[in-house]
Structures are given as C-alpha cells and as structure tokens.
Amino acid sequence: MATLSRADVEHVAHLARLGLTEEELARLEGQLNHILDQYAILATVPTDHIAPTAQTIELENILREDTTRPSLPVEAVLANAADTDGSFIVVPPILGSE
C-alpha cells in the first residue's frame, strides 16, 4: 500500500483545513505511515463479490409530513457565533483577500 511523503501529509492537511506546525507535520508523517502499515492487512482479504456495508440496520427511508414548524429563535442560533451583525453571521472575506 501507499506510503505518505511529507508533501502528501501537507496536501492532506490542506484538504482537511488543518493549519499544522512543522513539528506536527513531521510527527504525523511518521505516525500516519505507521497506522497505514496496519491497514495493509486488508489487501489480503478477497472482497471482489462483497457488497459494502454503510450502515447496519435495515431501515427503509423514513418520511414525515412536509409542514412548517417553529424553529429556534434567531437570537438562540446566533448566540454561539463568533461575530454577528443584526440577524447575520459575519464571515471573513472569501474573495479578493490576497
């Protein structure tokens, strides 16, 4: 199975939106490769004709009436946001911030 290079670790950290220090990246490179070594055993299991299991109980789709219901008050929803303005959540610039 694959081995992760330092560049791979940096790439995955970026995908995961984790800002990691040099020290963390170095430590993770070793640890992730050690863990991936343990995964190698799975390649030995024949699974060509086996269906994947995503969840274990056989529930059919569960539907409910599509009716409006009271939701949480705006103040309650916004109470945990880091930055708000009236009934809005303030987000840092997404475009043109470079």
Added chain:
Amino acid sequence: MTDLTRLTAHEMADRLRAGDVSSRELTEAHLDVAERQNHGLNAWLSIDRERALAEADAADERLRSARDARTSASSELHPMLGIPVALKDLVSVAGGQCTAGSRILDGYRAPYDAHITEQLRRVGAVILGKTNMDEFAMGSSTEHSGFGPTANPWALDRVPGGSSGGSAAAVAAFHAPISIGTDTGGSIRQPAALTGIVGMKPTYGRVSRYGIVAFASSLDQIGPFARDVRDAAALLHAVAGRDERDSTSSPEPVPEGLLALAASDDEAATSLRGKRLGLPREYFVAGMEPGVEARVREGVAALEGAGAIVEEVSLPHTEYGLATYYIVAPAEASANLARYDGIRYGRRLGEGRDVLGDYLATRGMGFGPEVKRRVMLGTYALSAGYYDAYYLKAQKVRTLIKGDFDALWADGFDALVAPTSPTVAFRFGARLEDPVSMYLSDACTLPVNMAGLPGISIPTGLSDGLPVGLQLIGAPWSEARLLELARGYEAITATAEWRTIEPTDLAALDEPGTPTPAERLASMAAVDR
C-alpha cells in the same frame, strides 16, 4: 446513617416511593462528594448544583402527589424519577456547556436539549452535570480530553478507559449511581470494564442521537453506565426509542422487559439455564494479560455451572476489525468534524483577514493531537485515488465482519461471551506515544460496533487489584435478553468476595494535596523520559 451514595438507583427508587428519602437529599449527597473529590478525579467538566436541586425538588413534588393520590399512581412513576444522573459532555442540555472534551467548543452553549435529555426530564431524572471524555470521543483512556485526563478510582495513576472515562469514573466513585456514555468502538464497554461497573452499548438505532455531538455516524450509539444490571436496564429504558429527528433511530419498540429484570438472585440465576453461548476464540487476542484471561475463563465456567451451554465459536474476520474500524471511523469523523469552522459556533482563531486562513488557524489550534490525527487519516482515506483502496475496501470487509456474527445468530446462539478489554487499566502515558497501541485497547469491542450489535460489559472480578470486564454480545434488538443474561451472571456471582471490594483509591481522593490527574500524567511522562 446510610451513605446515600452507596445505594443503587433501584434502592433509591424504593426509598423515594416509601418517602424515606427525598430526591433533594440524594442529589445533595452526590453533589457534595462530586464537588469535593473532582480535584483528584477530574471526572466532571461541569456540575450544576442549582439546576440539579431544582430538578430534584420537582421530582419530590411528583413523588409527593403520587403518594397523596394513594392509588396505584406511584407504580406508574418511572424508576428513574428523582435519581441523579451524569451525562457525558457531548449530550446537549439547553443553555449548558457541551464541549465534547474539545477546546474548540470551549464557551459553546447548547441551544436545545438532546432527545435523551428530553427523555430524562420526562421521567424526572436529575442531571447533576457533564463528564469528561476523550476529545470528540476519540480515544480509549480519556487522556485525549482537552481539559485534562480523568483518573481511575481504583488507582489514581491509571486511566479509567475511554472515551466515556468521566461517566465511568463518576459512577465507580459513587458520584452518581448512573450515567450516560456513547460507544463508537468500545467507549462505554471498555471504561466500564476498567472501572468495575456495568456499561451497555445498545443496538445501532436503539437510542436517538439528536443533540449528541457526532463522531462516526454509522457507529455511534448512546448507552448507560450503572453499578448493577437492573439500573443499566432502567436507564436504557428511559432514553431508548424512536425519535423522528434522528432518521437512524428505529421504530423497534422499547422492550418493557427492561424494567422487569428479576430482583431475586435465585430467580435471576435460572435465566442462564439452557442458554446457548458462543465463546469466540479470536477474542483471546495476543497481548491479552493472563490475569484478564483467567478472570474471563472463570466467568465462563460460572455460566456453565449455572446451566448455560458454552461452545467455542469462530468469528474469522476479527483480525481485520481494527484496520477496518480505523478507516471507517476516521473517515466519518473527518466529514462530521468539518462543521467546526469557527463561523457559526465554537471558537474562532485567526486574524479575520480571510476565511481560509481562519479555518486553518481555528482547526489547527482548536483541535488536539488525536483529533487532528484522525481527521488526517479520514481525509486521506476518502481522498481522490485512495477511496477504493481504503474506505470502500473497509466497508466491504465490514460486511464480512457482520456476516461472521450473522452466521452465529442464524445458528441459534443466544449471545456471545468474551473479554471486554485485553488488559486492566493502564498507567497514564503508557499508550500516548504510540497511537496503534492505544487503538488495540478496543480490539474486542469494535467489531460489535462494526456490526451494529448490542454489547454489555459486566464486572467479573479483579486482576492485581484492578477490575476486569466480561462482555456479552447479542443479536440486533436483543437488549432485553442480553440484560437478562447479564443479570443472571450478576446473580451467580453475587456472593463473590470481589464484589465487596470498593475502588481502592477512593480515600485518597479526600486527602488534601492530592494531585490532579493532569499533574500525575505530567509527572509520569517525565519519569518515562
């Protein structure tokens, strides 16, 4: 005078109904010891005395009016009415903190009650506070909490297991008679084993997870801790059942048998007669401590002595469980934890100049090392080019693991009996440097989550003075039978000497100057280096 904290919940319920004790007295007794001893145990992340006493007074009012009605009104009261309970700090209680053991949720206040919180309020249980846990339930020792580790009341320099270590330690130390945990790969059963109490993971879908902080959504399940089987069953009864806000919660009826387990040991023991139990040979894994294996084999012999038919069986894909779990769980976690972006809730770190920079800073500094490791693993396993090799492969092997169990249910086994944890409680720091050694703690529990089955850990004696757990595993929705078997085992070991032994280090928790678990971990890590 009786120490009220030594009573089981059903003993408390009897006294409450007789008017011999009030819920306020019970609640105060538990709050007092929890507040006094938390410095040395760190089982609690928050204790809300005011709210708990208000709930206790409301419970006392309900008890009083039932008594005044003089009819059968009191028999309709739920056994959890007026009983103090601890909740793992990932269960939402409106207006209260809910950290999930993570600094990223420091300061967050839950805007609504979880389904199980509503259920507990409905039956009138008294919520004492919230308990410590591995960050986002990722861990087997509670050392990965962002708020310092929890100690094991049996040995304060050892872990209580995890991730629900605070809920387990609180019950073992008599800070609460019952508590709630969650189990994704063993996080209820393993800490129950390591602290000498009962802990059950119900069938996937048995309890609604609405209002619970998610870790791995195809595996997570809520369940009870207690010091005896009847209490665990009654707490499960209170929280179980269909809730339309969790589409994975099942319409399967909650068995009323959960409240009808035999009180008499003689009667309970008869339930073992003729039961067919499988003993999976693969669960006696390499690295299992001889003392643990001895206690488990003695437990199996006791079951046979009581008339159960025990047959050695094979679950041939067990050896792939660990690798499968450590792909599926991190993959699901990496998706679930994407929501912690510092925008809508949780801490926001960074300079506020651009959204990507804030994400990186918030998540990079807000999450602890184990969470970052799992998010990295999961992101990698789901990333382009690796999805088939890892995640899809793991889901296929999961089918085989589940199939192993299904074959035994089809063969007519009533349950399986196995060790819960291959070792007793380990010392602080012993497995922190090597994630793979920590992951091995759950080798005997995580296949049960992979297959969505109910499992229970019950005490089965001591090895070197530390508790050992016996695990019973059942077919889907067989909680009532599993609890009946567990109650039977409890009955046939009721007079065993080890049952009279209380956690060794309880007295040390009252000594002035007892170090905090964080201080113990720091000093032991220093010794190791």
